[in-house]
Amino acid sequence: MRSSPLALTVLSLLHMQPLHPYGIQRLIKQWGKDQVVNVSQRTALYRTIDRLLDAGLISVRETERDQQYPERTVYEVTDAGRAAQRAWLREMLAEVRTEYPEFPAALSFVLMLTPAEAREVLAERADTVRASIEALDTTARHTAELALPRVTMLEDEYRRAVLAAELGWLDAVTGDLLSGTLTWDFDSLAALAQAES
Incomplete structure (x- = not known):
């Protein structure tokens, strides 16, 4: 099974404790x-769980039955899942991969807009980035109040650094x-x- 951010997240959470999908x-x-893993569609989570189960990286621990809730399957990580989680984590942290986000793709065709239009939309994006940085700063202040270890928020630190560079x-x-x-x-x-084609 190939690694993915969502699969890594599921394995990591199940490494801490058995859980049901909800x-x-x-x-x-x-x-x-x-903010760093796309779980906007519940079906993606269930597909990932099915793939992990088929690969033997997680197993069914039990099925909970409660009159207040529908039947819930609780999953736990297997030894193979623990090994895969560590290998994927090390690989994702160490290797630089080519990714294809929307923004650079759109920038490659910004010439389709007039310079005034480009300035307008890029200024709008800058405002959104500023708001994102402010939200991360608020989260960081809240985290500091809770006295959580820095390691729990490294992804926010990284996101803030990337956003600050983008804003500049x-x-x-x-x-x-x-x-x-x-x-x-x-x-x-x-x-x-046309002359080059």
Whole structure:
């Protein structure tokens, strides 16, 4: 089975204690891991659990029956799952992988907008990034009040550093667009592309 952020998260949570899928999803959200792992669709979690089960990385511990809730299957990590979790974690931390996020893909075609439009949308993004940084700072202050160990929030530290770097870049580019030091003419670029084809 190939690693994935969600599979790593499920194995890590089950490494701490046996859980049913709802409990896994609840902990992911309570611990803020939904900011770094996509669990927006419950079906993705259930598919991941099925894949881990088929691969022998987790097993069914028990099925809980309670009149207040539907039947719940509780899963636990296997020895093979513990080994896979450690291997995946080491690999994900050590290796740099090529990822294909939306923003760089959109930037590669920003020339389809006018410089004024580009400045407008990039300034809008900068505002969103600023708000994200403020939210992370609020979380960090709350974490400090709880006296949680720093290791529990390293992903937020990393996200803040990345967002701060992005904000600096966005401010520089929007400044260049505003001053006119970064500009383009779509018709000239399209003619250049036709000449090269």
